[in-house]
Every structure is written in structure tokens, then in C-alpha cells.
Amino acid sequence: MFWPVEKKNVSLPTDKTPGGFLEDRGDRIHCGIDIHTPIGSKVFAIEKGVVVNSSLFTSPAIISYWFDTYQLIIKACSGLYYRYAELGPPIVQIGQQINAGDLIGHVRQVLNPRMISNKSPEYIQQLVATGKNSMLHLEIYDTEPIQSSLYKGGNWFDKTPPDGLIDPYTILKQIVSQNTKEI
Numbered sequence: 001m002f003w004p005v006e007k008k009n010v011s012l013p014t015d016k017t018p019g020g021f022l023e024d025r026g027d028r029i030h031c032g033i034d035i036h037t038p039i040g041s042k043v044f045a046i047e048k049g050v051v052v053n054s055s056l057f058t059s060p061a062i063i064s065y066w067f068d069t070y071q072l073i074i075k076a077c078s079g080l081y082y083r084y085a086e087l088g089p090p091i092v093q094i095g096q097q098i099n100a101g102d103l104i105g106h107v108r109q110v111l112n113p114r115m116i117s118n119k120s121p122e123y124i125q126q127l128v129a130t131g132k133n134s135m136l137h138l139e140i141y142d143t144e145p146i147q148s149s150l151y152k153g154g155n156w157f158d159k160t161p162p163d164g165l166i167d168p169y170t171i172l173k174q175i176v177s178q179n180t181k182e183i
């Protein structure tokens with residue numbers, strides 16, 4: 001398995017910190033983990049698999065403080081599904097076979113500071129105040145992610161997480177401990 005972003009020495013959010021798995025955001029919970037990294041950072045496939053979804057993820061047409069970003073869902077040979085999101089325009093296509101460590105996209109700025117006000121969600125205001133406008137949003141599932149109106153831009157608008165969602169933190173920690181080689 002490969003580390004998914006260009007720089008390895010990033011601090012991973014835990015479930016107790018902003019951007020962590022299942023972070024309680026008031027009316028929504030966070031479905032993944034945010035790896036804050038500069039705009040344009042390369043994103044690599046954690047595991048070998050096939051691209052099963054490549055589509056628009058966030059857009060100002062959905063929420064005004066979002067820029068357009070894209071998502072990829074890769075069904076890995078292990079059976080896990082990886083959602084890599086808040087990326088620039090797709091560089092891989094649906095149906096394409098991907099090896100672990102392949103370049104699959106680049107991080108794009110997701111938050112538009114100019115559209116954020118004191119009426120925006122608290123966690124969004126805090127992200128922008130600390131300059132965290134770009135990140136890899138990573139979700140991992142052990143079954144195919146369901147399509148639901150409760151899901152929007154990496155958040156789930158309910159208290160009970162969607163079926164199959166698992167904690168990416170344990171997998172990322174495993175990669176760090178197994179692979180000390182810089183990509």
C-alpha cells in the first residue's frame with residue numbers, strides 16, 4: 001500500500017481533531033479524513049484497483065463557498081472502495097486499471113474564502129481562518145458506497161454513518177509504519 005499524497009510528513013487528523021473521521025459538524029458528520037496539503041499536490045492510489053466513479057464532487061452550484069472539485073472512487077483488489085476527493089479535473093477514467101502508487105490526481109482548492117461569512121458552518125470558518133483551503137478528502141468503505149441525498153461533499157447529514165464506511169486512520173497509520181520509503 002502507498003501513502004496517498006506527495007508529502008509524507010503531514011499530521012493526520014484523528015477522530016478528536018478537525019477533519020477527522022466522523023467529526024461531529026453539528027447537522028452533519030464527516031465521512032472521511034482530511035489530509036491538508038497544498039493546492040496541486042499529487043495524489044497516489046493507496047491500493048491497486050479499478051476506477052468505478054469519476055465525477056464532480058463539490059461545486060458553487062451546490063454550496064456557494066465551494067469551488068468545483070472532483071472525486072474518484074477506486075474499487076481495490078482487496079475489496080475496499082477508496083473515495084479520493086477534492087481533486088482537480090480527472091486524469092484517469094472510469095474502467096481504468098490503477099496500480100498502487102500510480103498518480104491519480106491533484107489536490108484542488110475546495111473552499112472559497114470570499115464566499116465564507118459568519119453565517120457559514122463553524123468548522124468551515126475555522127478552516128479558512130487557518131488557511132486550510134485545500135486537502136485530500138479520503139473515505140474508505142468495505143462495501144460499495146451508496147448514493148444518497150444524505151451525502152454531500154464528504155459529509156453525511158445524519159447521526160448514523162452510511163453503511164460500509166470504515167476509519168481511514170487505521171489504514172493510513174499502517175502505511176506509515178510499513179513503508180518508510182519516500183514516494
Ligand SMILES: [Zn+2]
Pocket residue numbers: 019030032033034137138154
Ligand atoms: Zn473532508
